[in-house]
Structures are given as C-alpha cells and as structure tokens.
Amino acid sequence: MDxxxxxxxxxxxxxxxxxLYGLLWVLGVRVGKKITIGxxxxxxxxLVNALGALVAFFVVQLALTDFNGFSLxxxxxxxxxxxxxxxxxxxxxxxxxxGFNGQFSLGxxxxxxxxxxxxxxxxxxxxxxxxRGLVVLGSGVVIGMIILVLIxxxxxxxxxxxxxxxxxxxxxxxxxxxxxxxxxxxxxxxFLDPYLGNALGPGPLAEGAALQVVYFLAVxxxxxxxxxxxxxxxxxxxxxxxxxxxIATLGFSIVIYTLMVNSxxxxxxxxxxxxxxxxxxxxxxxxxWAFGFMLLVIIIMRNLIRSSTGRTILSVxxxxxxxxxxxxDVASTKLLAFVAGSLFAGLAGGVYAHYIGFxxxxxxxxxxxxxxxxxxxxxxxxxxxxxxxAAFGWIFFLEGSLxxxxxxxxxxxxxxxxxxxxxxLLLLMLVRPKGLLNTEWGFLKARLIPLRRTNAQQGxxxxx
Amino acid sequence: xxxxxxxxxxxxxxxxxxxxFGGLRAVHDFNLTLRQGxxxxxIGPNGAGKTTAFNLITGIYLPTKGSITFNGINLVGxxxxxxxxxxxxxxxxxxxxxxxxxxxxxxxxxxxxxxxYSLVDSIFTTSKFQRREKEIVEKAQELLEVMNLSRFQxxxxxxxxxxxxxxxxxxxxxxxxxxxxxxxxxxxxxxPKEILQLMDMIHFVRExxxxxxxxxxxxxxxxxxxxxxxxxxxxxxxxxxxVPREIQENPKVIEAYLGKGAANAA
Numbered sequence: 001m002d003x004x005x006x007x008x009x010x011x012x013x014x015x016x017x018x019x020l021y022g023l024l025w026v027l028g029v030r031v032g033k034k035i036t037i038g039x040x041x042x043x044x045x046x047l048v049n050a051l052g053a054l055v056a057f058f059v060v061q062l063a064l065t066d067f068n069g070f071s072l073x074x075x076x077x078x079x080x081x082x083x084x085x086x087x088x089x090x091x092x093x094x095x096x097x098x099g100f101n102g103q104f105s106l107g108x109x110x111x112x113x114x115x116x117x118x119x120x121x122x123x124x125x126x127x128x129x130x131x132r133g134l135v136v137l138g139s140g141v142v143i144g145m146i147i148l149v150l151i152x153x154x155x156x157x158x159x160x161x162x163x164x165x166x167x168x169x170x171x172x173x174x175x176x177x178x179x180x181x182x183x184x185x186x187x188x189x190x191f192l193d194p195y196l197g198n199a200l201g202p203g204p205l206a207e208g209a210a211l212q213v214v215y216f217l218a219v220x221x222x223x224x225x226x227x228x229x230x231x232x233x234x235x236x237x238x239x240x241x242x243x244x245x246x247i248a249t250l251g252f253s254i255v256i257y258t259l260m261v262n263s264x265x266x267x268x269x270x271x272x273x274x275x276x277x278x279x280x281x282x283x284x285x286x287x288x289w290a291f292g293f294m295l296l297v298i299i300i301m302r303n304l305i306r307s308s309t310g311r312t313i314l315s316v317x318x319x320x321x322x323x324x325x326x327x328x329d330v331a332s333t334k335l336l337a338f339v340a341g342s343l344f345a346g347l348a349g350g351v352y353a354h355y356i357g358f359x360x361x362x363x364x365x366x367x368x369x370x371x372x373x374x375x376x377x378x379x380x381x382x383x384x385x386x387x388x389x390a391a392f393g394w395i396f397f398l399e400g401s402l403x404x405x406x407x408x409x410x411x412x413x414x415x416x417x418x419x420x421x422x423x424x425l426l427l428l429m430l431v432r433p434k435g436l437l438n439t440e441w442g443f444l445k446a447r448l449i450p451l452r453r454t455n456a457q458q459g460x461x462x463x464x
Numbered sequence: 465x466x467x468x469x470x471x472x473x474x475x476x477x478x479x480x481x482x483x484x485f486g487g488l489r490a491v492h493d494f495n496l497t498l499r500q501g502x503x504x505x506x507i508g509p510n511g512a513g514k515t516t517a518f519n520l521i522t523g524i525y526l527p528t529k530g531s532i533t534f535n536g537i538n539l540v541g542x543x544x545x546x547x548x549x550x551x552x553x554x555x556x557x558x559x560x561x562x563x564x565x566x567x568x569x570x571x572x573x574x575x576x577x578x579x580x581y582s583l584v585d586s587i588f589t590t591s592k593f594q595r596r597e598k599e600i601v602e603k604a605q606e607l608l609e610v611m612n613l614s615r616f617q618x619x620x621x622x623x624x625x626x627x628x629x630x631x632x633x634x635x636x637x638x639x640x641x642x643x644x645x646x647x648x649x650x651x652x653x654x655x656p657k658e659i660l661q662l663m664d665m666i667h668f669v670r671e672x673x674x675x676x677x678x679x680x681x682x683x684x685x686x687x688x689x690x691x692x693x694x695x696x697x698x699x700x701x702x703x704x705x706x707v708p709r710e711i712q713e714n715p716k717v718i719e720a721y722l723g724k725g726a727a728n729a730a
Contacts, residue, residue, distance in 0.1 A: 304586065449597045
C-alpha cells in the first residue's frame with residue numbers, strides 16, 4: 001500500500017495549524033510607533049497587520065496556483081480550505097451564541113441554509129438575465145432594517161411590554177418591508193435586465209468585476225437577511241430558558257429544511273428546484289473571498305468580544321440575575337449575540353453556495369447541523385482560537401486524512417469516520433473537558449487596552 | 465454646615481409596598497424612608513420578606529401594590545437594569561459573581577451603561593473606543609485598589625477566597641456608581657474577624673462614595689454595630705422601627721426571634 005498521500009495529508013494538518021498560528025500572530029503584532037500625516041496620527045501596527053494578512057493570503061494563493069500542471073494544493077485541498085473557512089464562520093457565530101452568551105442554539109445550520117439559498121438565488125438569477133433577485137433582497141434588507149430600527153425607537157419608551165406584542169409589531173414591519181421590496185423589484189428590474197445578457201452570452205453587468213461586486217452584495221445581503229430572520233425568531237424565543245430555546249431552534253432548523261425541500265411548490269422559487277437541489281449556481285468563491293470573509297468575521301467577533309458589549313455578553317452567560325443588577329439589558333444582549341451569530345452563519349452560507357455550485361436540502365439537514373456544535377466543543381466553548389483551529393483541523397482530518405486512510409482499507413470504510421470522531425469527542429471530553437486549546441493566540445489573546453501593573457504583579461513595593 | 469438642623473433630602477421612599485405570590489402575602493404594607501447618607505438595617509427571621517422587599521425595590525419582582533420613589537422618580541414598572549442605571553445597586557445573599565471572568569472584568573461589566581461608546585466604535589476600534597476603554601480600565605483598577613483587591617485583578621473570580629468574593633461583589637456594585645447601595649446579608653458565612661473587617665469597610669465605602677446604604681442582616685452584632693436605623697419585619701409586616709437600642713428591648717422583636725414567652729422571661 002502507498003502511504004505517502006496519507007502522510008502528506010497529516011502533514012497538511014500540521015502546516016494548516018501552523019499557518020493559523022502565524023496568521024493570528026501577525027494580526028496581533030503591536031509595533032507601538034506612530035506616524036503623523038498632517039494632523040492625523042496613525043498607529044503603524046495596523047499597516048503591519050494588514051501587510052501580514054496580505055502575505056498570509058498570497059502564501060496560500062501561491063500554493064493553489066497551477067504551475068504547468070504542478071500545484072502544492074490540488075483542487076480537493078482548495079475545496080477543503082473553502083469548507084474550513086465557511087465552517088470557521090458558522091462555528092464562531094455559534095460559539096458567540098453558545099460559548100460566550102450561554103444560549104444553546106441548534107438553529108445555526110438553518111441560518112446557514114438561508115444565507116446559502118438567498119445568496120445563490122441572487123447570483124443564479126443575475127447570471128440568467130434576471131436582476132430581481134438582487135434588487136428585491138437588497139432593498140428588502142435595507143428597508144427592513146430601517147423599519148426595524150424605527151419600530152425599536154418607537155418601542156423604547158414603553159416599559160414591560162409583552163414580548164409577543166412587540167414581536168407582532170416587528171413582524172408586521174418586516175412583512176411590510178418585504179411587500180415594498182417586491183414592488184421596488186418590479187419597478188427597478190426592467191431597467192437593469194437589458195444589461196445582464198441573455199442565452200447568447202452575458203451582458204456587461206454579468207461578467208468580470210461587475211459580477212464579483214454582485215457576488216459580494218449577494219453574500220452580504222444574504223447574511224443580513226439571515227440576521228433579520230434571526231431577529232424576528234429570536235425576539236420571542238430567547239425569552240424562553242436556555243434548554244427550551246435549544247429545542248425551539250431545533251424546530252427552526254427543521255422548518256427551514258422543510259421549506260427548502262418544498263421551495264419550488266410551497267415557496268415561489270421554482271429555480272431552487274425543491275428536494276432535487278438547486279444547480280447552476282455560478283462558482284464565484286475564490287480563496288480571496290473565502291479568506292476575506294473569514295477574516296472579516298474573525299475581526300468583528302474579536303472586537304465585539306473585547307468591547308464593553310462583549311463583557312455584557314459574557315456576564316449574561318455567567319449569571320443573568322447579577323448581570324441585570326449591574327445594569328445589563330439581558331434581553332437585548334441575548335438578541336444581539338444571536339443576531340450577530342446568525343449573521344456570520346448567513347455569510348458563511350453565501351460563501352459555501354458559490355463554492356459548491358449545487359445546493360441540496362440534504363446539506364442543511366439538522367443532523368449535519370451538529371457539526372459546528374461538535375467543532376466548538378472540540379475547540380472549547382468560549383475560545384475563538386479553539387474554534388478556528390478545530391474547524392480547520394476537523395475538515396482536514398475528517399474529510400482529508402481519515403477519508404484517505406480509511407479509503408485504503410476498502411471503499412466502504414470511510415463511513416467509519418462517523419464512528420471514530422464521536423469516540424474521539426468522548427475521549428476529549430474525558431481528558432480535556434474545556435476543549436482542545438484552552439488559550440487564545442496572538443490577535444485574539446491581547447486585551448485591547450494594556451493593564452496598569454499592580455504592586456503584587458511587579459513583586460515589589462514600588463508604585464508605578 | 466449645621467447638619468443637625470438641616471433635614472437631609474429623602475433618597476428612597478417606599479410606601480404601602482405589597483407583594484402577593486398567589487395567595488401568599490410575602491410583603492404587606494411595607495413603608496421605608498431613607499435619607500441621604502443613612503445606614504439602615506432591615507432584619508427579621510427567615511421568611512419574613514426581607515429579600516422580597518429588596519427584589520421589589522430592585523425591580524426583579526413587580527409589586528402588587530404600592531410605590532417606590534427614588535429621588536422623585538417612581539420606579540414601579542422599571543426593568544432591573546433601568547433601576548440600576550438610576551442609581552440603585554445591590555449585592556446578593558448567595559454571592560453572584562461572574563465566576564469565569566477575571567476580577568477586573570467583573571468590575572468592568574458594571575461600567576457598561578456608562579461606557580460612552582457604541583458597538584460600531586468597538587468593531588472599528590476607533591480612537592473614541594480606545595480612549596473610553598482606557599478610562600474604564602483605569603476606573604476599575606482604581607476601585608479594586610480602594611477595595612484592596614488589586615493583586616487579584618487577573619484572577620478568575622471563582623478562585624478567590626470567600627471574603628474576597630464578597631469584596632469583589634461590593635466593588636462591582638460600586639462600579640455602577642450608585643447613590644443607594646443595597647447589601648443582602650453581606651456577613652453571611654463570615655468568621656468574626658472577617659465580620660469586623662466588613663463593618664469597617666461598610667463605613668469606609670459610605671464615606672468615600674457618599675452613599676446611602678440599606679442592608680439585610682442576620683448577624684445581630686453587625687446590625688447593632690453599624691446600623692443607625694433598624695426596621696424589623698416578620699411575616700411580611702413591619703413590626704418595629706427605631707435605633708438599635710430600642711429594637712433590642714422591643715418585646716415584639718424578641719418574640720419574633722425567640723418565640724412567645726421569651727419576651728416575658730427576658
């Protein structure tokens with residue numbers, strides 16, 4: 001038997017983890033020098049970090065590039081990388097909700113599915129000469145957000161309003177936004193459609209840079225759309241206790257799955273083709289996009305957690321009653337974490353749809369939805385580094401090495417992966433109940449503001 | 465300033481506060497007036513309704529009847545976090561720290577309502593965010609220093625000894641910059657030496673932060689030692705009020721604590 005591919009795939013895992021360490025390290029570098037341009041002074045650390053991220057991007061891009069038939073990473077590895085990036089985004093979102101805020105959610109896979117289908121529908125329509133997808137989704141998200149904010153402002157003066165009453169108002173607002181968006185689409189789309197081309201070939205707006213912009217907008221709007229749905233869903237359901245919330249989100253996943261299976265009959269989206277699966281989605285996800293979106297999510301997540309709001313998110317996990325007594329608005333903190341987590345899941349879905357090019361409801365079954373949960377438990381609840389490393393490790397080990405290794409035994413053997421990894425999870429829980437990595441690396445580690453050292457820590461009596 | 469002649473302003477005015485849990489009358493017609501700078505005690509046997517009264521004042525329960533006026537604002541119907549933001553802060557009978565956070569973070573959480581920057585600031589780490597965050601860190605560290613907790617700042621709260629946990633809880637309550645501090649059995653589970661330190665500390669924070677303090681306590685030596693006014697509750701009703709001396713001699717109080725006949729024997 002030839003074991004070289006197996007050894008290589010194991011080496012890849014080590015390299016990937018080292019790569020992540022380097023990435024997080026370079027993002028976290030602090031130079032401590034400032035340069036002044038005119039009146040503004042900049043911390044040059046930001047430039048160093050940006051340069052580091054760029055180098056990290058190009059290293060992988062180079063490895064993916066085909067030099068006369070040789071590339072360090074093949075198409076299969078590229079697929080694993082994209083999957084890992086999307087998994088990092090979903091898992092970080094779930095970790096924000098479960099690991100940091102303490103709300104047990106099984107619904108993230110549903111939001112991932114919403115993001116995937118929404119983004120795919122936009123670009124699918126766009127490349128088939130129909131601009132309504134983008135216009136309706138975009139205007140719907142924007143109008144919807146404005147309406148939700150207005151309702152929120154109007155309700156902020158009312159105290160102790162029953163949650164179902166405010167939910168009803170938000171729901172009416174959202175439906176109204178949807179109605180407006182459809183009408184906007186009806187008006188605007190005819191002006192755009194002629195530029196999108198037809199069966200003979202793509203028009204000027206459906207190729208090149210324009211298509212990349214549309215892809216970006218599709219993913220962002222899909223993420224925001226998923227976030228909006230999570231707001232409406234979370235508002236009444238988050239007031240339930242944590243366990244009941246978990247069951248309700250499980251129900252949500254199942255609802256979304258069922259809607260996907262019947263998307264061509266129950267929902268007015270024949271192009272999604274229901275249970276047969278949506279084909280023909282333009283494969284627009286490149287390493288640049290996958291890496292960029294992942295980096296965006298990591299940075300947002302880290303800055304959120306390290307802020308005052310992040311501390312309130314943690315305090316809600318620790319003790320809701322005490323948090324309330326410290327002036328923390330527990331209900332809106334939970335909602336914020338849930339919406340942000342779902343936003344990440346929605347973005348991940350959009351990236352995934354354009355990498356795989358084919359969406360089948362089976363990929364969004366709630367059983368598959370346990371994967372991000374397993375990843376965050378592996379990596380450690382409340383550990384961002386753990387989540388990132390576990391997501392990459394999980395994809396590269398389970399889909400890479402283990403499949404390779406078991407494939408040597410027989411063609412059926414790879415199914416044993418699903419026996420082996422629950423066992424390893426069990427083992428991990430016994431050996432390291434706090435997760436594989438219990439530390440944060442580089443960028444994720446530092447407090448944003450350095451602490452003044454105290455006497456005891458200096459080990460002397462001198463006062464600084 | 466001639467303190468005796470000038471009536472200090474009323475901080476908290478509780479009138480006819482009543483709370484029913486189903487058919488159970490937990491608190492009935494509870495009245496309480498606290499003036500600026502008071503150090504008052506609320507005592508009574510187990511189940512007398514003391515903690516319920518606290519929970520009503522801090523908005524955890526909604527009163528069945530009655531009014532709670534704090535600095536002229538009627539607090540009935542406010543959410544607990546809104547009440548904290550008006551300037552009432554509390555500790556808990558069974559310590560409720562954020563156990564897995566560091567001591568410093570525990571205190572910093574309480575600065576959230578006054579953090580002064582938005583979510584957008586924090587996501588883009590703007591200069592406003594950095595400036596305000598630095599101020600929060602400094603204020604929290606200062607508070608820890610005052611409470612003699614500096615050396616624990618990076619320690620996880622759960623790992624602290626019991627007495628220190630109590631102090632962290634009080635530091636956290638002070639971080640809300642309250643005007644009125646409610647302490648729910650601060651001496652519970654403390655040994656006599658720790659109790660003495662606690663009494664010193666309560667006096668100290670009152671002077672230092674210009675506070676009005678209301679405390680619930682079981683340990684008679686704490687209540688009698690530091691409180692200027694005492695309200696005694698039993699079965700949800702106020703049975704006595706006055707200065708410590710009067711309370712000690714009040715037959716109703718002795719009966720409530722020691723049972724019928726004890727008052728005659730004494």
